Amino acid sequence: MDLLGKLKETLLSVLPIMAIVLILNFTITPLGADKLWRFILGGVMLILGLSLFLAGTDIGMVPVGEKLGSVLAHKRNVWFMLTVGFIIGFAVTMAEPDVSVLAGQVHDLNPSIPGNTLILMIALGLGIFVDIGLLRTVLKVKLKWVLFAFYSIVFILVAFIGQSMASISFDASGATTGPLAVPFILALGLGVSASTKDDSDSSFGLTGVASIGPIIAVAFMAMLATKSSGSAAAAAGESGSISFISVLLETLGETALGFAPLFAIIMLLQFTMLHFPKIKLKNILLGILYSFIGIVIFLTGVSYGFVEVGMYLGKTISRNFSPVLVVVLALLFGGIVVFAEPAVWVLTRQVETVTAGRIKRSMVMIFICMGVAVAVALAMVRILAGINYLWFVFIGVGLSLLMTLVTPSLFTGIAFDSGGVASGPMSTSFLLSFALGVSGTADMGFGLVGLIAISPLIAIQILGIIFRLKEKKSKKEVRNAAASE
Amino acid sequence: MLLLQNNLMIAIVNNGHARRFVSIARESGAGGGTIIPAKGTATGNFLRILGLGDTSKEMILMVIGGDLAEKIVEKVQSDGRVKGVVALLGSEKEENMASKWKMITIIVNTGYADDIMDAARKAGASGGTVTHARGTGTADDGKFLGVEIVPEKEMILILSEAEKTDKIVNAISSLKCLDEPGIGIIYTQDVTDFRNLDPKK
Numbered sequence: 001m002d003l004l005g006k007l008k009e010t011l012l013s014v015l016p017i018m019a020i021v022l023i024l025n026f027t028i029t030p031l032g033a034d035k036l037w038r039f040i041l042g043g044v045m046l047i048l049g050l051s052l053f054l055a056g057t058d059i060g061m062v063p064v065g066e067k068l069g070s071v072l073a074h075k076r077n078v079w080f081m082l083t084v085g086f087i088i089g090f091a092v093t094m095a096e097p098d099v100s101v102l103a104g105q106v107h108d109l110n111p112s113i114p115g116n117t118l119i120l121m122i123a124l125g126l127g128i129f130v131d132i133g134l135l136r137t138v139l140k141v142k143l144k145w146v147l148f149a150f151y152s153i154v155f156i157l158v159a160f161i162g163q164s165m166a167s168i169s170f171d172a173s174g175a176t177t178g179p180l181a182v183p184f185i186l187a188l189g190l191g192v193s194a195s196t197k198d199d200s201d202s203s204f205g206l207t208g209v210a211s212i213g214p215i216i217a218v219a220f221m222a223m224l225a226t227k228s229s230g231s232a233a234a235a236a237g238e239s240g241s242i243s244f245i246s247v248l249l250e251t252l253g254e255t256a257l258g259f260a261p262l263f264a265i266i267m268l269l270q271f272t273m274l275h276f277p278k279i280k281l282k283n284i285l286l287g288i289l290y291s292f293i294g295i296v297i298f299l300t301g302v303s304y305g306f307v308e309v310g311m312y313l314g315k316t317i318s319r320n321f322s323p324v325l326v327v328v329l330a331l332l333f334g335g336i337v338v339f340a341e342p343a344v345w346v347l348t349r350q351v352e353t354v355t356a357g358r359i360k361r362s363m364v365m366i367f368i369c370m371g372v373a374v375a376v377a378l379a380m381v382r383i384l385a386g387i388n389y390l391w392f393v394f395i396g397v398g399l400s401l402l403m404t405l406v407t408p409s410l411f412t413g414i415a416f417d418s419g420g421v422a423s424g425p426m427s428t429s430f431l432l433s434f435a436l437g438v439s440g441t442a443d444m445g446f447g448l449v450g451l452i453a454i455s456p457l458i459a460i461q462i463l464g465i466i467f468r469l470k471e472k473k474s475k476k477e478v479r480n481a482a483a484s485e
Numbered sequence: 486m487l488l489l490q491n492n493l494m495i496a497i498v499n500n501g502h503a504r505r506f507v508s509i510a511r512e513s514g515a516g517g518g519t520i521i522p523a524k525g526t527a528t529g530n531f532l533r534i535l536g537l538g539d540t541s542k543e544m545i546l547m548v549i550g551g552d553l554a555e556k557i558v559e560k561v562q563s564d565g566r567v568k569g570v571v572a573l574l575g576s577e578k579e580e581n582m583a584s585k586w587k588m589i590t591i592i593v594n595t596g597y598a599d600d601i602m603d604a605a606r607k608a609g610a611s612g613g614t615v616t617h618a619r620g621t622g623t624a625d626d627g628k629f630l631g632v633e634i635v636p637e638k639e640m641i642l643i644l645s646e647a648e649k650t651d652k653i654v655n656a657i658s659s660l661k662c663l664d665e666p667g668i669g670i671i672y673t674q675d676v677t678d679f680r681n682l683d684p685k686k
Contacts, residue, residue, distance in 0.1 A: 003532075003537050059537075063596070066595075067596055194637055276596055277662035278600060280596055280597070280598075356522055357520065
């Protein structure tokens with residue numbers, strides 16, 4: 001049965017991070033009984049929630065997104081497709097809990113930017129870029145040219161707004177493509193491209209293009225807003241002991257608020273254009289219910305057990321031990337935490353399905369892990385050495401754009417999709433708190449999520465280039481064998 | 486006459502077991518196979534009601550010579566690591582031996598597999614395997630911004646005892662949601678042999 005298999009997989013992906021924290025607990029940074037128990041409970045909830053969520057997206061969100069994409073392509077009406085694509089991109093973003101959290105943090109940093117306007121702008125940005133991504137698929141424009149064009153705009157904008165807002169705008173893009181939006185946007189892109197004959201080249205990339213939207217939207221906001229230096233006071237204060245029930249209720253409320261509009265849209269679509277038959281519909285509704293329960297359990301576990309531990313570890317280790325240890329730990333945490341990121345699982349499975357097993361999920365996973373590990377380590381170096389964030393963005397994104405010229409286009413798509421995907425609730429909670437703990441101020445902590453989002457762009461494209469070289473080699477061997485016969 | 490003795494062997498195994506199966510078959514002398522990702526639907530009632538009954542499977546297609554099938558199945562069984570079933574289609578065995586099993590194939594527009602499996606089960610089928618495919622020739626084909634649009638399909642394979650086959654086919658084709666022109670096709674084939682790959686006790 002698949003649910004058991006999923007449980008086993010998620011168990012394997014959450015256990016390493018728990019093991020490391022436990023080892024730290026018994027060696028250099030004792031957490032104390034209270035934090036330790038909460039961490040363990042949180043870990044168990046992570047495993048259960050993630051398994052349920054994954055089982056749910058398989059039978060719920062993914063079929064809906066795919067069918068919707070295919071119906072949109074079959075209508076053969078561009079305006080209709082763009083309208084529906086925009087509405088869905090917009091609604092899903094408004095629903096994503098990470099976005100409202102981010103908007104709150106930004107408001108604290110620069111009070112001249114109202115939180116609600118920011119959410120609206122991010123959602124608008126995502127909606128528009130979902131459309132751009134869909135148009136690209138149907139018009140068969142090469143993904144790399146679209147990326148070149150829009151990232152050039154991003155570079156120009158970012159150069160004007162200074163590093164603190166720049167880091168926020170990249171964070172915004174990472175936050176938008178969370179566990180709620182990714183299965184849906186991914187499946188939408190797959191659905192549209194599956195109905196157009198050449199498949200795998202255009203199957204991926206929609207999430208990647210969509211995640212440019214929030215960067216541009218936030219950068220615009222920053223340019224328009226009157227520049228106030230903003231008191232970058234530490235939002236990193238230690239909240240007292242929080243009760244389990246209140247965390248659960250808060251998460252439940254936020255998630256329900258997010259799911260409600262999405263659910264309403266899906267039902268509306270069911271009666272107007274999807275028309276799933278009876279039993280399929282029942283399974284889809286069950287699937288959505290499972291994802292909902294799963295994500296509530298997951299998020300509760302994260303914020304109840306992991307946030308405080310992350311911050312505590314960051315603070316204690318950076319004060320008492322050498323910076324080298326901080327960077328090494330960051331490398332370790334970065335690589336391991338991604339395994340527990342729900343959206344990464346959804347993406348890598350889609351990759352395996354679409355390529356009919358040619359590209360193994362474990363391979364994509366490993367490369368994303370390596371990328372994120374390096375990114376988190378670099379982020380720590382940045383915090384400890386105070387390097388300007390813009391350098392990382394220019395070099396990172398610039399390099400990955402140049403790589404698109406030699407990477408097979410399928411891998412470019414997967415790479416830019418995994419960018420947004422790698423930065424989900426685990427990195428925004430555990431890793432971000434670790435970084436905040438290390439830096440002590442909120443200002444420097446920003447940008448971590450953005451860096452995590454940039455790293456897979458390079459890592460997966462390296463995988464793509466390796467793949468291409470291998471294929472060339474095996475083709476040559478076949479040819480040589482044929483020649484010698 | 487050598488060609489006639491080739492059979493199509495279809496194996497449906499648990500996810501990840503296909504490679505092992507193919508390598509064992511190669512050792513026994515088969516040429517090679519094609520592996521297709523698929524979804525199995527045969528599990529307990531309780532999970533099905535919860536909507537969690539589907540499992541990932543792999544389907545292997547192989548064309549092999551007449552007596553090779555027996556050898557492969559025996560080897561796989563004694564290896565014991567591959568879980569799944571094997572069906573042999575194609576050239577008829579002895580005329581007088583009517584086959585006890587049939588394979589029903591349904592090819593429909595995407596999204597109907599769950600409902601079809603439900604109907605089939607009520608008519609006595611034990612389970613089925615679903616894969617994704619793409620159609621080529623319906624009125625639905627056409628161009629959209631210069632791109633050809635083709636319908637996505639689901640292909641469903643059901644192995645059933647010969648006497649139940651008619652009932653299952655009728656149950657599926659009388660489904661209300663399939664009451665649309667051009668939605669899909671259904672056909673049956675004789676299965677010359679059908680085996681479980683579980684190790685012999």
